[in-house]
Amino acid sequence: MDQSAWIDEHATGHVAVDGQQIPVVSANTVVVGTGAAGFCAADRLVMLGQRDVVMVTDKRRAGASRNAGSDKQTYYKLTLSGAEPDSVREMADTLFSGGSMDGDIALAEAAWSPRAFFHLVESGVPFPHNASGEYVGYKTDHDPRQRATSVGPYTSRTMVERLEAKVDSAGVPVLDLCRVVDLVVEDGRAVGLLCVRLDVTEDAPSRFLLLRCTNLVYATGGPAGMYADSVYPNGQWGANGAALRAGVHGKNLTEWQFGLASVRPRWNVSGTYMQALPRFVSTDADGNDPREFLTDFLPDYGDQLTRIFLKGYQWPFDVRKAPEGSSLVDLLVYQETKLRGRRVWLDFRSNPVQSDFDATQLSEEAYRYLDATGVVGLGNSTPIQRLQHMNRPAYTFYVERNPGVDLETDMLEVAVCAQHNNGGLEIDQWWHSNVEGFFPVGEAAGAHGVYRPGGAALNSGQVGATRAASYIAQARRDDPIGSDAFAAAAQGVAERAVALLASASQRAADDEDTTDAVLTHIRRVMSDKAGVVRSKASVAEAREELSALWRDYESTIAADAGSRRSVSRLFLIRDILTSQYVYLHAMEHYVATGGLSRGSVLYSDPDGDLPRLDARVTEPLPELFRLQLDVGALNDVIQVTRWDGAGEPTFDWRARRPIPEQTEAFENTWRSYRENKNIG
Known part of the structure; x- marks a missing residue:
């Protein structure tokens, strides 16, 4: 049955708003x-x-x-x-x-x-x-x-x-x-x-x-x-x-998970993609001026390849592994893309650093794994040969996408991306x-x-x-x-939505649709100022800018009522701006109450330390990467956000609930289970 016909057949009433009869399904x-x-x-x-x-x-x-x-x-x-x-x-x-x-x-x-x-x-x-x-x-x-x-x-x-x-x-x-x-x-x-x-x-x-x-x-x-x-x-x-x-x-x-991922198509480059040990190459915005940039900060061949290998096991960015571990790779990619305005690619066609692959320079853990999978036995292999040997479906995945990327002939563009809240x-x-x-x-x-x-x-x-x-x-x-009670509760909610669509469509008729431009802009602000690397100042800048957009949204956005895409984005952007408004306030509260770098986020701290580098490295890391680790200081508390939809949200730290000690006798558990399934 057509969806509109199904809704009409199953509607249990309607709520009238500005000439519309909004169906109610119960x-x-x-x-x-x-x-x-x-x-x-x-x-x-x-x-x-x-x-x-x-x-x-x-x-x-x-x-x-x-x-x-x-x-x-x-x-x-x-x-x-x-x-x-x-x-x-x-x-x-x-x-x-x-x-x-x-x-x-x-x-x-x-x-x-x-x-x-x-x-x-x-x-x-x-x-x-x-x-x-x-x-x-x-x-x-x-x-x-x-x-x-x-x-x-x-x-x-x-x-x-x-x-x-x-x-x-x-x-x-x-x-x-x-x-x-x-x-x-x-x-x-x-x-x-x-x-x-x-x-x-x-x-x-x-x-x-x-x-x-x-x-x-x-x-x-x-x-x-x-x-x-x-x-x-x-x-x-x-x-x-x-x-x-x-x-x-x-x-x-505030707690997000970030990691290296391909840009087109969107896909985590974890596991075998890293264990195959590809080259990391950066180019200018047009794809020219290719250079292998990891060596600038990781000059030791075995150390660089080991850190790349460990990204397979340790795929999410982990700030604890930034000073001396595998997550320094994420920061170096971030530096190329965010701070230098370049693009970063994985190149599976040739070996990193040198043309010949020398597995004996890897850490014992990495060497043992690659030996067990038969990679060492391949001899002087290339990354694509190693990937196809260990996990051919990981190679064919990109070939079969639309549009496809053949890792035998093409480089794969990557960035440090948001992956999970x-x-x-x-x-x-x-x-x-x-x-x-x-x-x-x-x-x-x-x-x-x-x-x-x-x-x-x-x-x-x-x-x-x-x-x-x-x-x-x-x-x-x-x-x-x-x-009747539901209609009364829903009336105001429905009236506001109908009014937003009407006013936004009128502005689009008078001028032009702005939904695509606004959506692109607000997402870019978050990635640039409140992503995997944040500072107190950058979060405040993002909060100030996006809060102003959130407050003015319903009186400024223009959306073409004749376009389903535009109507969808009208309400989508409102939802995203709401989340950004509250999440950015949560980030500010976290820093203001003593929160330091933890999890998958580096909070830039002028009083902190830069990740340690090989003595042969002459170029310093950017000051933005200076950090202090949380070392579990807030592990026993949870940040709770309360908001009524207006004004600014409020926050507090509550003690996390402990793991319950289940010591009750079987007969007592059985008795209560018979009564209410131990639910409630």
């Missing part, structure tokens, strides 16, 4: 987002007997889960093979040790990781096991065991596709091309959602849709639209701004926010600490979706609020 639970976490939540709700579910998304085939990956995309879980000991508590300790992470969330993610993992296995995700049935693993970053597993470059895409098939077979309706505009909140509880419809034209009865519900599961992904230098796939934007405007608290908003919207151990009935899951949720094991985000999304669905199915099965 359900117990609305799941926003069609990634791995969103489809998991919908599937779990159906499995748990709550079938009154509607899904809504801005673009069904977009999103990070479906379109992001790496050479071997990792899923993190409890150890399920071998003789090496592991336990729920030990995995929780690993997650908790990342700093600024709540212990009850760490324990929940560890305890339900097998449940989430085997749900994916039974759904058809082909995680590898050996002949005895052990689900074998490998060690990932920040992982003391071998808890990681993978189905290849597209682990999360496979998860989405298998879960999507189950949701489709269950008949759960999915409303596509509906972008989040605002939450509808009444007396501290979420009662619905306003979306702008991108599947209709300006002559439709309404460009908007209201959803009335008891529960909102918010699986919108991270606020990817904030940064220009981004490895998030095109079409992944996030919608944290709407939640923050509605009073949902933020948590650890470890912070997000605050949740409890059931992924319930401070706004009643609102459940952020996946990257929208602030489930992580400063550091996290590679692949922990995929596990967190599945566990969070399962726990939110379990809580809803057990404790929140009530019908939505009445139609």
